[in-house]
Amino acid sequence: MNESLYEVAFSGQIQEGAELDAVKARIAKIFKANEATIAKLFSGKRIVIKKNLSAEAADKYSIAFTNAGAICDLALIPADTAPPAPADDRAAPKAPSSASAAPADRNASSNQGFRKTAAISGIGVVVVAALVAATPYVTGMLAEQKYQDGMLIFQDFAMQQSGAFTVKSDVDYQRGWLSSTVVNTITLEVPERDPVILELNSNISHGPLLLSGPNTFGLAAIETKMPLSAAQKADMARIWKGNENPIQVQSHIDFDGKTLTEVTIAGFTLDNIDNDPASKLNFKPMSTTVTLSEHFTRADADMAWNGMQLDTVDAKVVVGKLTGHSEKHLSTEGLWLGDDDFNLSNVSVNVSGSLAGSSGQTLSSSRIEELGIIAHSEVDSSGLVNGHATITVKDVVVENKSVASDFKLTFAMERLQAKALQAITQKMSEHQQRAIQSGNPGQTPDLALVQNEVAAILAAGPVFKITTLQATTEHGKVEADLEATIKVDDLVTLQNPLFLMMAMQAAGNVNVPARLIENTPLAAFAPGFIDQGYIKSEQGQLKTSIKFRQGQLTLNGKTLQQ
Template sequence: MSRPTKIATALVAIALIYPAATWFSGQRIQAVLDEHYADMKSHPSLKVSERTYERGVFSSTEKVSFEMAMPVAAEDGTVQAGEPLRMTISSRIQHGPVPGFETLAAAMLDSEVVLEGEVGAALRKSLGGKAPLVARTVVKFDGGGHSAMTSPAFELAVPDGTGQALRIGFSGLKADIDFSAGMRSYTMKGTADGLSMEDPDMLIELSGLVFDADQHRLFDDEAWLYAGKQRATVASMKAEAKEEGELGDTRFELELLSYDIDMPGKGEYLDIKALMGTEVLRVADVDYGPAHYDFSIRHLHGRTLMDLYRKLLEISGDPAQLAQQTEDPAALFAPLAGPAMTLLAHDPEFSIDRISFTSPHGTAALSAEVSLKGVQPDELSNPLMLLAKLRASADLSVPQGLLLAFASNEAEDPEEADFAAAQLQQQLELLEAQGYLQRQGDQVKTSAAFSQGQLTVNGRPFNPLAMGGR
């Protein structure tokens, strides 16, 4: 057989085999998507309202509509049922093994998101008919893959239900996600140049957002609980009240913000360690940076945590329950009490690892730990039994000059300010004499602990009612 004949025979074989291969790939990608939307059924607030799938030999199309309850504030201050947030994802799916003749994979999806309703119409007008979010996703033969998402810049006015409008400006977003089969694990990296939100009272501007994540499911059968790491940084953020608004002269700026979350999984339990900080924290004309807020929560029972999360999302999406909470804020906690108490029975520990900020008078810092050990199921409804098993401790260090500044801050004239400062000075001297605090240089330091129903301050039993007579 001559070389041209061999080539022609190979091409004919490929031409005959390729449709069967693409048909098989079409079946495979449809099964992958079916599994994904089966997981969506367990989401507590985002519901799939409609899904259509039309499969061909070389390509398919899919259209999926989602719906989420959106309560709104009425003019009288009550919370009422608003129009649900509705969005549709339309995808053109090119089957493998060489989708679009661009890569070797099971499929390649080109998707776009469209928001419905009044907000969606305004967004489409702002974007000149373009989709607010588009994505190209390449799905490998094992069900994993890569997705590249982009969002264009837009400006939008969103009515808030009170006759006012929230104006949103967005400079666009780029994100890349690598995922394993069934989204059992994923990594993500993304950037957004800027975001602004403006209402009649306040203007908020954010710039230079960078985010990434590396996460995996804690349980194979729980689609919405992930362990791993998340990080975000923001170059700058500022909020400024408008002169004609109701918030006075409120104004603050933050620069070089960072947000790090590490959530390692340990069997059925999850730990959370959060580090939040900003190099600049300017309130009015005073800079309190660097400022930090770091906290840890250890030994959280994963499945109970998801029960609590689902209940919270159920409440936030139910206008009737939100309306009830407007009249009685305590009503919020009633439906959460069951899973919250069960969570306590697993001996979680909470600690404020660091709260600190720098003032013109020096650095203020606080750390604290709280835990409940050995709580039994029959003790969960007994506050006195829980109090007996509560363990807590805290350490505080504050510049004396900052305390004096706060004490005289509300004074109407210098004479009143001097009087307030003198009173505070006397109180500090009394507490120091009683052993409840120490003054080291310009810092006022104290510690507190609560154990077995007893409160101590600086290691001394503390009774607030008897404090003045010591």
């Protein structure tokens, strides 16, 4: 009997949750393919990669595509076989016709049919029962494979991101029928330092129906605990009084390989901090949920913290509720980009009179209401990073008096070369590793180390913008905007501060209440600037437009004289 042969084909399909650019990069690396080949593979047409492969060889190709985040097609090549020999009609018994069959024969046939139906139904019930019984074991096998693969990807990912240390994971996986146990020993090896060893004990419940964990259906639900020493247990008992499991870690492996991890920290009250009877910390519950794609190329996170209150003999600090949401993906350049959204309900600081002092240099009461931060970053088709962020504050109160409300700041960074940014990150990581090895971890890096990367960023003409800066004060509104850019085409300009300044361009507008600067150093210069036409004074507001080109500053259309 001839061995079955297969062909491997690809039509550009990728796994759900995988990033197209990241998949292309991994396939190019695995198969050492150039850009033209990658473009052909992802053209949407069915491309035959290899023919006449054994099952084992075809599986290797399939695994390679799967690890890259892609989906390939394995097709069995039909074998050339002779047509089957015709059946011998003389040997075949003739079935009686319905016209000639006797009633007894028909009854026997009916009973025989019933017995066959019952037998088939019984076999079906047994098969279904066997499948139901075997399903947890099968999902357990798949969950183990996903877990093991995930640890390998985690090690590689951690080493790429850190640079200063290596990560090793030793997994002892004991698979059962309905559940499994895992002891995962993670070792962080730092040069010239003793390794840091963390042991994680996990209990894994097999799917598809999950009675524990964040979701009801999936491959597996994982509950993880870290063994503690007697001293650590005593410390936790002192902090979380009566709560034996204050930090809970639960995970969920989905059918598509995504991993969801949920971490919750119970609230606690800590008295007599640093042996100070007046000190007290009230920490409220915190929870974080992180979802990682199969190949760690996408991360979604949600966090919620109900805040805290710290009382000391000198001050009282209150932090309100903090919530956040993040959606990030790993670009082909190795940068985490995407969206972030954070909100803080309030934060206040009250200082006692003894600490504030009679000079009034220290504010005795201050509060920020409703702080929000929204940010977005992406890489365009030219390989340039563009990002923007908005910061808002509903009210800033000092000494029970509003000093600024409806504050809004929107700024952006555009045209930053992605490859250069990643190269700077990598070189800084390598510098940190060398500094640790030399015994001087605080060593300041030489800027010449990233000179070429900085030059590449400046050559692309990066742009900085403040599109909105506004606030309402007791004296009136503050409004401003700014756009600045710099373009440097050679290292000589980069090394000369004068040439660098000449390469900068900026333009903006400022509008502030005149009374806002009364008690500042600017108050002495304002009348002269108004007389010379650099600043306009209208209805209690000071306004001017700003331009900076070729080293020359212009205010309100008039060149500033040195």
